Amino acid sequence: MRDSVNATLSLVYLARLRExxxxxxxxxxxxxxxTTVGALRGWLAARGGAWAIELAPGxxxxxxxxxxxxxxxxxxxxxxxxALFPPVTGG
Amino acid sequence: MPVRVQTEDFDVGRELAALRGDDRSVGAVAAxxxxxxxxxxxxxxxxxxLEHYPGMTEKALASIIDDAKARWAIxxxxxxxxxxxxxxxxxxxxxxxxxxxxxxAFAACEFIIDYxxxxxxxxxxxxTPDGARWVEARASDDDAAARxxxxxxxxx
Numbered sequence: 001m002r003d004s005v006n007a008t009l010s011l012v013y014l015a016r017l018r019e020x021x022x023x024x025x026x027x028x029x030x031x032x033x034x035t036t037v038g039a040l041r042g043w044l045a046a047r048g049g050a051w052a053i054e055l056a057p058g059x060x061x062x063x064x065x066x067x068x069x070x071x072x073x074x075x076x077x078x079x080x081x082x083a084l085f086p087p088v089t090g091g
Numbered sequence: 092m093p094v095r096v097q098t099e100d101f102d103v104g105r106e107l108a109a110l111r112g113d114d115r116s117v118g119a120v121a122a123x124x125x126x127x128x129x130x131x132x133x134x135x136x137x138x139x140x141l142e143h144y145p146g147m148t149e150k151a152l153a154s155i156i157d158d159a160k161a162r163w164a165i166x167x168x169x170x171x172x173x174x175x176x177x178x179x180x181x182x183x184x185x186x187x188x189x190x191x192x193x194x195x196a197f198a199a200c201e202f203i204i205d206y207x208x209x210x211x212x213x214x215x216x217x218x219t220p221d222g223a224r225w226v227e228a229r230a231s232d233d234d235a236a237a238r239x240x241x242x243x244x245x246x247x
Contacts, residue, residue, distance in 0.1 A: 014212065085144065089228050
């Protein structure tokens with residue numbers, strides 16, 4: 001049984017990155033082969049334009065999976081909430 | 092409640108009194124209060140807006156407090172962080188720690204704010220004479236958090 005919500009990734013964009021990308025959130029079908037945070041970042045960067053610029057290797061982007069800070073090797077699975085944001089500046 | 096994210100201001104005295112409660116084992120209360128400066132990187136700041144990532148913020152702050160409790164002999168800890176519109180001199184954040192002795196309270200308080208500044212999902216946007224700008228993360232904040240990763244010294 002395919003669950004239309006759980007088969008997708010929820011992507012969230014925050015702070016300066018949200019403004020630069022012109023996107024707050026979206027649901028995507030998990031692309032084949034995109035099973036890690038690093039692969040997802042590369043897949044999004046391949047959209048070109050602001051995506052390519054903001055998510056280019058070397059740009060400081062933090063990524064959280066299901067509300068935990070992740071690194072490039074962190075697995076991404078259907079149903080996950082993945083947030084992309086700049087380094088944090090609270091306190 | 093050890094973690095709160097809110098738009099309203101907070102009363103430091105009342106919050107610390109509530110944190111202590113009537114715990115007679117507490118001999119030390121350490122607190123850090125962060126406030127809004129009117130200048131950042133030589134540019135005047137008229138106002139700021141604080142954004143966060145609801146859901147992750149509370150989880151990250153609770154995790155930092157858990158880390159502090161695992162590392163030091165503290166009785167309790169509290170983090171209140173404001174979001175939304177703030178002006179110079181406004182209070183942004185309160186970290187409070189209670190302990191039997193001051194050493195653990197001071198260390199845990201500094202650890203919590205250092206980790207908050209590098210791991211809790213908050214972002215500041217400042218209003219300057221040249222328009223609004225997102226505050227850039229500082230390498231010095233990463234350095235401050237990194238020193239807590241050093242192995243415990245003989246003082247511990």
